[in-house]
Amino acid sequence: MRVMVLVKATEASEKGDLPSSELLEAMGKFNEELVAAGILRAADGLxxxxxxxxxxxxxxxxSVVDGPFAATRELVAGFWLWEVEDMDEAIAWVKRCPNPMPGPSEIEIRPLYESADFE
Known part of the structure; x- marks a missing residue:
């Protein structure tokens, strides 16, 4: 099962505040764990x-609409694309993730459509 794991934006991320070196290191270690487990397909910050x-x-x-966009909590600040067995496995991995923001934050997990969904 493929899932898109979305890191929701915060006021800090929308201001362009960069993560601390400690957070970058923690996220790097987490990403290495995802790679070692064979789960990570893609990841990046926006x-x-x-x-x-x-x-x-x-x-x-x-028509083209220029940013910034309203409703910060509905925006995405980063993402992962994972290949997992099921939603329970994705949830377990997200629970292990370092908090991606300096304060309260949310991560959303969304399954991708597979070809079998259209048969």
């Missing part, structure tokens, strides 16, 4: 939404 764009679709029309 720059603040102020540096992003959204493309709004309305039928054939397209």
């Amino acid at each position: 720059k603040p939404s102020s540096q992003g764009k959204r493309i709004a679709f309305d039928g054939p029309a397209r």
Whole structure:
């Protein structure tokens, strides 16, 4: 089962505050554990939404919306793509993760569609 693990943005991440060296080291060790377990497929952090764009679709029309975007808690600050046995395994790994932000934070786990879902 493939899952996208989403690190939700915070006010600090949206300001562009970079993680401390201690947090970077802890996350590096966690990522090494994911690699050793054969779970990690991809991972990265995202720059603040102020540096992003959204493309709004309305039928054939397209319009570009410049960041920053509202509702910080709904934005994504980083992600992992994992291959796990099931959602329980993904939850267990997220519970082992260092807190990705200096204060309260959330991580969301979303399963990806597989070809079998469309049969």
